[in-house]
Amino acid sequence: MGDAYASIETRPWTEIKRLHEDLLAEQIEYLATESGFYRDRFNEWEIDPADIDSLEALRDVPFTTKDDERACQEDTDAERPLGDHQAAPTEALNRTISSSGTTGKPTYFGLTDADRRKWNEVLQRCFYTAGIRPEDTVIFGVGQTMVPGGTPYFEGLTELGCNVVPAGGGTTDRLLSAITDLSGDVLFTTTSHLRYLSENAPELLGHDVDELPLTKLIGGGGPGIANPEIRRELAEEWNATTVREIMGLGDVIACLWAECDQEDGMHYHGQGHVHVELIDPETGKVTPFEEGTEGELVYTPLQREATPLLRFRSGDVVRVTGTECPCGRTSPKIQCIGRTDDMLIYKGMNVFPSALRDVVSDVDGLLPHAQVVVPDADKVHFEEPIPLRVVVDPDSNRDTDKIVDDAISMVRSRLKVRIDPRPADLESIELSEYKADLVVKDD
Incomplete structure (x- = not known):
């Protein structure tokens, strides 16, 4: 399987889709029995859940949106603090996180123990693809623990085996001290924060950031690193050998996409856990993952217990950069080009x-x-x-x-x-x- 973290990353994509089709029926049955939100939706849509028995049939199901999630959480009680969207009892929840709220009122996402373990599996695939290794000391620069890129990423990196340093959330001076004192190999934070540090850290350090021990920069939280000028700028300023982008969303899994050493697009890593579609954001029609195609990503978790979703519109508009790769991974590669709400x-x-x-x-x-x-x-x-x-x-x-x-x-x-x-x-x-x-x- 080459240098992939899990063998499923190199299985033929057609085989992955067959696996997803096998898992879909069981998830639909779970929604029909355990989710008040989707029981109501199936009645409203006049859809018999048993008819959603293939990926082709899934295309006929209406989308779920962020506004639907928010509406669910406007009417909650002690039994269902996450609203009708919550499909597992509160006592079964193992973690609750929230969106950043940068595009509206924050929404909350629940995870059972099984959900959290599946997240960790996918996150480890992503981090390994992005070039992080168990022997690395990772300076964790995100300070917001409750957002998807906070505690879930920290745990995923720890499960990968890394020495993870929770240096975010304090002062820039303290973050830079941690990098220097602990000889950090990797700096993980948002793309915006990486660029902020490039411009502001030298004044605090008394020298340029290229004298720091870091060799790997991993950024998320918005498009940017895929821009060749920004990638080149970061690599030169930090003297970094690896500058890569990762992406996900708390509604589904905190990280689902990551760049390999080709650095020409992020591979999908949700195989066996989440089915992904590409749609025309204006018509809603499904379009194939083919090089050069643009569209909005839509996700259907296949084994989610706490707050499951069906055909969730992510709002992320992407361009497909490839469907084959020398690294051996077989999933589509994409670059995020914007958000529908921007x-x-x-x-x-x-x-x-x-x-x-x-x-x-x-x-x-x-x-x-x-x-x-x-x-x-x-x-x-x-x-x-x-x-x-x-x-x-x-x-x-x-x-x-x-x-x-x-x-x-x-x-x-x-x-x-x-x-x-x-x-x-x-x-x-x-x-x-x-x-x-x-x-x-x-x-």
Whole structure:
């Protein structure tokens, strides 16, 4: 099986889909008997659960959304603190975590002991693929223990066998001291936090971050590392041999995707536990995982007990970068290109802020930082050029007006969108420990 963590990662994808089909019927039966939410939905949808007996039949089932989860948790009681979505008794719960709440009111997810063990299995696959090894000392830089990338990741890394250092949540100075004092091999935190440290740590250290002992940077919590300029920037600044991206969601499993040593897209790692589909976000129709295809990820957990889901729309819009890989893993590879709740509309065309950032990062004289500036938080539609805050490289000797003109031309050429670039200081684009905002309200 090569260097894969589990043999299932290298089994033919057609075989994986047959396995998922075998597991689906049992999960549907569980939903029909144990989930008040889905019993009501099956009646509302006029669907006999017994008819959902294949992956093809699954495509006819309506989606579950984040708003459905929130609505469930508006009406709770002591017996079901997670609402009708809770399918296991509270005394069977082994962990409860929550979403970050960055796109609305936080929602809570429950795990039984069996759920938690399955999460650990998938997380270990992801971390191993991303280049983390049992002998590594991992500096754990995420401080929010209750979010999916907090305690679940910490436990998964510990189960992998790593020496995990819980250095997040304190001061930057304390985090940097832990890296130095304990000779950390790996720094795991959000992509935004990695970039924040690149820019701010040298002032505290008295030297550049490339003198730290770290060799591996693993980032999550939002797209970014897949951008070649950002990956190159991080690798050079930290003198890192490995810069990789991972992704998941607390509603399903905290980590489901991770980059291998090819660093050209994240492999899927939920085999045997979660079925994944790719849909057109506008029509809802399923589209195959084929290189170059774009769509929104939809998940159906296959053995979830506490808070199960059926065809859950993740909101993550991705591009398929491949279906084969020299590493031997057979699952699709993707890059996240944005979220449906971040999507803007320019003259009827969809555009993601992350796509705008990625294009302007290729402009000679601009740094890979950008933010859409909107007059109010509800502004989504644009007929006029989209205001975009950009950062001119202070070391560039190019004329700023020429740089701005190139940014306008490059975005127009690649995305068919017009922008209104507004040069700004790097300090005006806030990078944080958790997620950086790609859309901000005008001051």
